[in-house]
Amino acid sequence: MGEPSSSEKLLFGGELTYEQGWNQHNGAWLRLGLRTMAAALPRHIGIAVRLARQADPRSLLVVGLCELGRGISQAVSLVAVSALLGELFAPGSNAERLRAALPALLLVALVTLLGAVLRSASMAATGILEPKVSRVATERYLGLVARVEMSAIEDDAFHKLMDSAQWGAESARRMVRLCTAVATSCISLVAAAGVLAVLHPALLPLLIVMALPSAWGSLTMARQQYVSRHRFIQHVRAAHLISQLLINQQAAGEVRVHEVGPFLLTHFRGMAETSEKEQTRLAWLGARTGLIADSARGVATVATYGVLGLLLWSGSMEFAVGATAVLAIRSGSAGINDLVLTVTDVQEESLFVADLEALCEEAERRAIPAGGKDLPEHCGEIRFDNVTFTYHGSDEPSLRDVSLVVPAGRTVALVGRNGSGKTTLTKLLSGLYLPDHGRVTWGGVDTAEADRAQIFSRVAMVAQDFHRWPFTARVNIGIGRSSALHDEAAVDAAAAYSGADEIIGSLPRGKDTLLVRGFRGGREISGGQWQKIGLARARFRDGQVLIVDEPTSALDPAAEQKVFDQIHRLAGHGQTTVLITHRLHSVRHADLIYVLEEGRVVEHGTFEQLMHPETGRGFFREAYDVQARQFHGASAMMPSPRSGEPGRDSGATAKPDDEVVP
Numbered sequence: 001m002g003e004p005s006s007s008e009k010l011l012f013g014g015e016l017t018y019e020q021g022w023n024q025h026n027g028a029w030l031r032l033g034l035r036t037m038a039a040a041l042p043r044h045i046g047i048a049v050r051l052a053r054q055a056d057p058r059s060l061l062v063v064g065l066c067e068l069g070r071g072i073s074q075a076v077s078l079v080a081v082s083a084l085l086g087e088l089f090a091p092g093s094n095a096e097r098l099r100a101a102l103p104a105l106l107l108v109a110l111v112t113l114l115g116a117v118l119r120s121a122s123m124a125a126t127g128i129l130e131p132k133v134s135r136v137a138t139e140r141y142l143g144l145v146a147r148v149e150m151s152a153i154e155d156d157a158f159h160k161l162m163d164s165a166q167w168g169a170e171s172a173r174r175m176v177r178l179c180t181a182v183a184t185s186c187i188s189l190v191a192a193a194g195v196l197a198v199l200h201p202a203l204l205p206l207l208i209v210m211a212l213p214s215a216w217g218s219l220t221m222a223r224q225q226y227v228s229r230h231r232f233i234q235h236v237r238a239a240h241l242i243s244q245l246l247i248n249q250q251a252a253g254e255v256r257v258h259e260v261g262p263f264l265l266t267h268f269r270g271m272a273e274t275s276e277k278e279q280t281r282l283a284w285l286g287a288r289t290g291l292i293a294d295s296a297r298g299v300a301t302v303a304t305y306g307v308l309g310l311l312l313w314s315g316s317m318e319f320a321v322g323a324t325a326v327l328a329i330r331s332g333s334a335g336i337n338d339l340v341l342t343v344t345d346v347q348e349e350s351l352f353v354a355d356l357e358a359l360c361e362e363a364e365r366r367a368i369p370a371g372g373k374d375l376p377e378h379c380g381e382i383r384f385d386n387v388t389f390t391y392h393g394s395d396e397p398s399l400r401d402v403s404l405v406v407p408a409g410r411t412v413a414l415v416g417r418n419g420s421g422k423t424t425l426t427k428l429l430s431g432l433y434l435p436d437h438g439r440v441t442w443g444g445v446d447t448a449e450a451d452r453a454q455i456f457s458r459v460a461m462v463a464q465d466f467h468r469w470p471f472t473a474r475v476n477i478g479i480g481r482s483s484a485l486h487d488e489a490a491v492d493a494a495a496a497y498s499g500a501d502e503i504i505g506s507l508p509r510g511k512d513t514l515l516v517r518g519f520r521g522g523r524e525i526s527g528g529q530w531q532k533i534g535l536a537r538a539r540f541r542d543g544q545v546l547i548v549d550e551p552t553s554a555l556d557p558a559a560e561q562k563v564f565d566q567i568h569r570l571a572g573h574g575q576t577t578v579l580i581t582h583r584l585h586s587v588r589h590a591d592l593i594y595v596l597e598e599g600r601v602v603e604h605g606t607f608e609q610l611m612h613p614e615t616g617r618g619f620f621r622e623a624y625d626v627q628a629r630q631f632h633g634a635s636a637m638m639p640s641p642r643s644g645e646p647g648r649d650s651g652a653t654a655k656p657d658d659e660v661v662p
């Protein structure tokens with residue numbers, strides 16, 4: 001591979017190579033020999049045919065029949081040409097010879113026309129097949145990936161497979177055309193070989209002699225081009241990254257203030273020059289290889305025509321047969337040439353299609369099981385019994401021997417330090433993960449045995465990092481119940497619930513404003529405004545269990561108060577709510593508070609119980625006091641309105657409810 005330039009060494013520490021899975025294929029088929037490739041060819045064609053059959057069996061049949069028809073018409077055409085030449089070189093007057101040759105001439109014209117029609121039909125059917133194959137392959141893998149367990153999504157190996165498989169659908173599309181081309185080459189080769197064998201047994205080895213150097217030349221050239229592409233790509237990648245940084249919006253300030261522009265431009269030129277040198281070198285290399293291949297082809301051609309000439313001179317072959325043989329050898333060797341070129345392409349594409357197959361198999365293996373035990377209509381409670389859970393690739397469990405109860409229709413708060421396991425607990429509760437030990441049950445049904453689709457259908461969730469869909473405000477609110485997206489009253493009610501109605505009112509196209517910048521009509525909204533949209537989404541979803549993870553971290557105090565009021569109001573209407581927050585004053589109305597510490601529940605109870613020295617173990621009380629002291633400290637620093645001095649009692653003492661501020 002090409003040496004990294006000094007710019008690449010400075011900026012990237014060496015060659016800029018993607019981590020993606022497909023990178024593993026760099027040069028993979030270069031290591032394969034012609035025999036291995038030929039042996040693998042039927043399997044690869046089999047994959048393309050299977051995908052094509054799934055996508056559009058009729059078009060596949062049309063392609064198959066047309067190609068077969070073309071092969072037959074080629075063979076017939078060669079035989080007819082032979083007959084035509086035979087008549088033309090027969091003794092007799094010109095008029096007699098022309099008359100005798102007329103039927104053969106008509107046949108040649110007819111099969112040539114037929115061949116052209118079949119070729120067009122095959123091309124049209126291939127054109128119809130290609131996008132369908134790409135769609136079927138994409139749909140299949142996306143559908144499967146969307147159903148795999150979260151543990152698979154977080155598994156690096158699975159991720160790499162997903163990265164490389166993304167290229168597989170496009171490769172499958174190209175495979176269709178390539179496989180059609182392989183079939184065309186094979187059929188014309190068989191037709192030419194068949195005709196030659198019929199004309200004279202000695203002609204068949206001539207075809208092989210003529211075709212071998214050209215096959216070698218094609219393979220060598222294909223390999224050179226492949227190496228060139230991969231050598232080139234690393235420098236292109238690096239230069240592209242630099243050019244993107246120079247026009248990047250986020251980097252724009254620093255590019256100007258720190259004068260990064262000229263620095264990056266210098267290195268951009270350095271990288272571009274490296275790749276230019278590389279291309280020049282490869283162009284010469286390509287020319288040299290081409291020259292050797294063409295010379296070898298020339299020698300083989302001279303040898304072939306020499307033997308043909310000998311056969312004619314010795315009288316072992318008629319002139320008409322010799323002329324037909326020339327045509328058949330030319331068409332046969334062109335077939336071999338095309339075959340070698342397309343087979344190398346098929347080989348390369350098939351590596352990615354094989355990845356796609358591997359991903360689909362793995363995704364099926366790791367899919368969330370369909371079906372399972374039904375949940376009761378009304379689950380009285382959700383229970384955790386001695387649940388332990390470790391994330392894939394982690395050494396330490398994130399939940400340790402957790403037992404708790406979430407009673408239906410109540411508000412349960414989860415509090416605790418960062419990383420204590422609150423979010424993880426909600427992921428197990430909602431069936432996204434299954435415990436390693438212990439049980440999570442919904443109305444007595446273990447989530448490991450339950451129909452998880454039923455669990456998901458009962459959950460509405462505003463995760464800490466809920467997704468900001470690059471769609472309209474309407475879709476961002478309604479995506480969790482997409483069948484009701486056009487229910488204006490429901491969308492408006494959900495928006496009003498979280499305060500998102502004000503945001504929508506200020507958007508140029510209201511609910512139908514695109515919430516992503518960089519597209520026409522798109523708007524960007526603030527983090528706090530997104531949080532209101534996220535809450536509206538959870539409300540719209542209308543699940544039996546509402547999970548809100550840090551719902552107010554980006555909200556201003558007034559909006560925060562409103563959100564908590566709304567959540568408490570929902571609980572009053574029988575909604576089960578699991579609330580995660582660091583704002584300890586806001587959980588005082590929760591029916592039950594669980595305090596987590598390093599993956600364990602260290603205490604639980606009502607706000608009053610946890611705050612009371614006799615009933616609480618102190619974890620919650622201490623954290624609450626820390627927050628309260630921060631507030632008092634801050635208020636002590638504020639100048640008194642009357643005295644103008646910090647720390648003087650202004651008489652406006654904070655009520656306990658207002659005490660705890662982040």
Ligand SMILES: Nc1ncnc2c1ncn2[C@@H]1O[C@H](COP(=O)(O)OP(=O)(O)OP(=O)(O)O)[C@@H](O)[C@H]1O
Nearest residue numbers: 154391394398416417418419420421422423424425
């Ligand atoms: N996807 C993951 N893979 C591996 N470890 C994870 C993953 N998600 C969380 N963890 C780890 O699990 C532990 C619990 O994380 P969790 O997000 O549940 O904590 P939390 O109490 O919600 O924290 P915070 O208050 O910061 O949101 C942490 O040590 C965290 O690093």
